[in-house]
Amino acid sequence: MNEFRIKGLSCAGCAQRIEDEIKQLEHGADAKLSYNSGKLTIDPRISMPKVNHILKSDGAYIASSLVQTQEHSHSHEEGAGTTAHSDHHGHDHDHSHADGNNKMLKLLITSGIIYAAALLLEGVLDKQSLILLYLTATIISGYTTFFRGLKNLSKFKFNMDTLMTIALVGAVAIGEWKEATLVAILFGLNELLEGFGMEKARRSMEALLKVAPKEAVKIINGKEVIVPISSLQVNDLVKIKPGEKIPSDGVITDGNSSVNESPITGESLPVEKERGEPVYGGSINNEGLLWVRIEKAYKDSSLAKILHLVQEAQETKTPTELYINKFSKYYTPLIMLVAVLVVLVPPLFFQGDWQAWLYQGLSVLIVGCPCALILSSPIAIVSGITRNARNGVLIKGGVFLEQLGKIDTLAFDKTGTLTKGEPHVAQMEIYDDMHFFKIAGAIEKSSLHPLAQAIMKEVTLRDTEVPEPDGFQTIAGQGIKAQINGKHYSLGNEKSIEHITIPLHVQQKINALKEEGLTLVIVADEIQVLGMFGIADEIRDESRAVIQALHKLGIKQTVMLTGDHQKTAEKVAAAVGVSSFYGNLLPEDKVKQIKKLTASGHVAMIGDGINDAPALASAQLGIAMGKGTDSAIETADIVLMQDHLGKLPEAVSIAKRVNRIIKFNISISLGLKIIALLLTIPGWLTLWIAILSDMGATIFVTLVSLTLLIEPRKKH
Known part of the structure; x- marks a missing residue:
């Protein structure tokens, strides 16, 4: 295509x-x-x-x-x-489009000046000259609408152009030159402002798309060659100077600098990067020289995915938009029928004046233009998607933005979502200060196991001098036995200390730590326990504040789903403040829980791991952490590009505001039309009131929708 x-x-x-x-x-x-x-x-x-x-x-x-x-x-x-x-x-x-708008604006200004001149010269010029001025002003501002309307009439297609054309012809036919001209000018102005409003929302979206760099400096056989980013392949080496955009996802092979990742993650503070650390395409190198090994071709990079998602998001129509479009198809013919009844019923049955009620009928046709109604949703949707994208929250379509504003239940995966997914030492029990950290460090320092790394952080913090072990032996299902300075030591779970008689107070502490859902790593020599580490998945700093903010926004239920055992789940749930939790869940169990929750509310699921993909897909709305797995991101409807939940409450708030604005816009659009139509009962409706009611509603809903693009001032 x-x-x-x-x-x-x-x-x-x-x-x-x-x-x-x-x-x-x-x-x-x-x-x-x-x-x-x-x-x-x-x-x-x-x-x-x-x-x-x-x-x-x-x-x-x-x-x-x-x-x-x-x-x-x-x-x-x-x-x-x-x-x-x-x-x-x-x-x-x-x-450019701006010139097209300027041309239309100049025509409307010219038409307005001629119209004003005709009004001022009434009583000075003869009737034919005044009619000529009004006709000239009408043609200048309304000829495009008129020709489109005639074309539609020939095909028996009835829309706003058809309504306006009939109204213009009718007004001229009954000699209402002054008001016919005003209708043409105001309708032209209405279309111009409507176009400006949508263009403002589109340009705001296009500003996001300009983050894509066009070229990169590729190192080929030691030489610098400028190439298009589309030609970059995996393992290509590129050089990024200060102030330049990083062309695609990769790893720094040389250099260090702070990097502005706000185009990708929405985070305002720069991130310090050095050799071996990953970088995202589209982020900006601040001050140092960087050499980056490309890990993803541009088409597979984070930036390319973002631009693709943002572009696609604009294409989908929400249920509200589809309903409005369907309603408009019936609404316009209905208005034409009402106009015919307004023209015929009073003169035929109540001795009304034909010309007066024909004038009222023409006014009803203008009230029937569904401009403001059709515009109630799209500008708000594009503005909401754009505003979230600026914050690093990618919403894959207007339908998902609308759903996000309706959710009342949020289900969270635990590991990597509410927690960091990294073990840390939560508690320690030390019985031998002199040897505990030395022995633990000696055994764990060469291990790459996540638990070992958590223990080594504690050892490093204490600046402990760690001896070299004489030998190791890994015992499956228990831990490690090591010989250090001629003595035998063990490090592992409870089974690793079965050779020792455990004192009552030590056993009680072991039981207490297990009750809290902690993973135990016990350090012992041949006759006694030296101490133990209670290790847990570290809770994210922002998790509790995020849950509180979501409850304040009207989320009735926050639910934690995890594969961890119930005690661990209980501890994390209490720490972060979720409404309820479920532990010991397999991926298929998470899906079952989501389906149960869906039966009684609007449910969104948020996760980051590959085992979350089925639950994300089965929820009414799937939200993925951007630094999670590709499968979770592909499955999800909304993607948080940060490695935390901090932006989630604002995304929900924006979505709810979008929904409120759309409802408000529809109410204003229909409300003004109903008021204008009611004015026909006493015969007070005029052509200029009719067009002003439509134009006023259009301008108003446009401006209200564009307020979504305004960022609140940051508190310092």
Whole structure:
């Protein structure tokens, strides 16, 4: 399929109309035009001159091609970069969309000046001259609407252009030149402002897509060669100077610097990086020189995935949008029927004046324009997705943003989500200060086991001088036996000390630590226990605050699901403050629990491990930690690009706000129309009140939706 960026789409109805017309062309059945992103997807075999003719007749045009010349699956990313680049420089087509808006604005200003002149010259010029001025102003501002409306009428297609055309013709027919002109000007202004509003939301989204670097400095046989990032392969070596963007995911082979990862994770503070540490494509090298070994080709990098997800997110329609579009199809014909009844019933049955009620009927037609109603959702959705993406929270579609705002139950995996997934020493019991840390360090210092690394952190903190062991023996199911300075020692679980008579107070401590769900590592010599480490998975610093914030936002239930035994689960649950918890769960058990929770609420599941993927898929909404496994990220509907939960409450808050704004916008749009229609009962509705009610609602819902893009001031 070929993809193009379309400019000049003034409203969602225009986009739908263009899509319907393209679908009628040969090979056009699969055509898709998204108003939210301005992207047109069509079959390569379709006739482009015919497509261009349809676009031109609606005042739209192809601004740039999103077709990827390099063959790979993620064509969206570079296309997005190309579009952003061409839009920014504005030299490809029609001198950019801004010029199209400026042209329309100039026409409306000219039309407004002529209209004002006609009003001022009433009583000075003769009637024919005034009519000529009004007609000129009407043609300048309303000719595109008029021609589109006539075209629709010839096909018996009824939409807002059709309604406006009938209203204009009717107003002129009954001699209401002044109001017909005002209607044309205000409708043109309405479309212009509507276009500006959506363009503002799109440009905010495009600003995110500009984080993609275009080129990289690749080291080939010791020489620096500038290459496109699309050509980078695994194991390529690249050089990144201060201030430059890192082209793709990789590992630093030389150099050290602080790196700004905010384009990827949304974190504002730079991260210190040195040799051996990973870096993300799209992040910015601050001050030092870095040499990076590429680990993922650009198309598979974090940045490429982000751009792909953000692009795709704009294409999906939410249930609310689909409902509004369906409602509009019935709403417009219904308004036309009401207008006909307003024109006919009073004169035929209540001796009303034909011209007066014809005027009222024309006003009803203008009230029927569903501009504001159709616009109630898309700008808010794009703004919400953009705002979250800035924070490093990727939402794969408007439907998931809407669902996030409705959830009342959040299920958490424990390991790697509420906890760090790294063992740490939670408690220690020491019976021999002189030998405990020395012996533990001597046995564990060469081990790569996670428990050994946790113990070595404690040993290192005490600056203990660790002796060299004379020999090791690993005993399966127990631990390690070692000979140090001619004496025998053991380190391991309870089985490793079966050769010792355990004093009562030591046994009681062992039982107490086990009761707390800790993993025991006991250090002993041939006759006594020297001490023991109680090891647990370290709880994330932010977990408790995140759970509290979620409860304040209206999340009724927070549930922890874990494969760990019940005692460990109980301890972590108490520490972080979740509503309930379930331990000893296999992956399939997590799925069963999610299904149970789903039966009584709107459930989201958040996890980071490969064993979380089934539960993420079975929940109504799956949320993955960005530094988790690829399978969890691919399965999830929402991705947190940070390695913590800190951004989750704000994401939920934004989603809830988006839903509130959409409901508010729909209420305002319909409310103003109902008020305007009620004015027909006493015969008070006028053409200018009708258009102002529609335009006022459109401007209002646009501005309210755009408030989502405003970042709150950070407290210092």
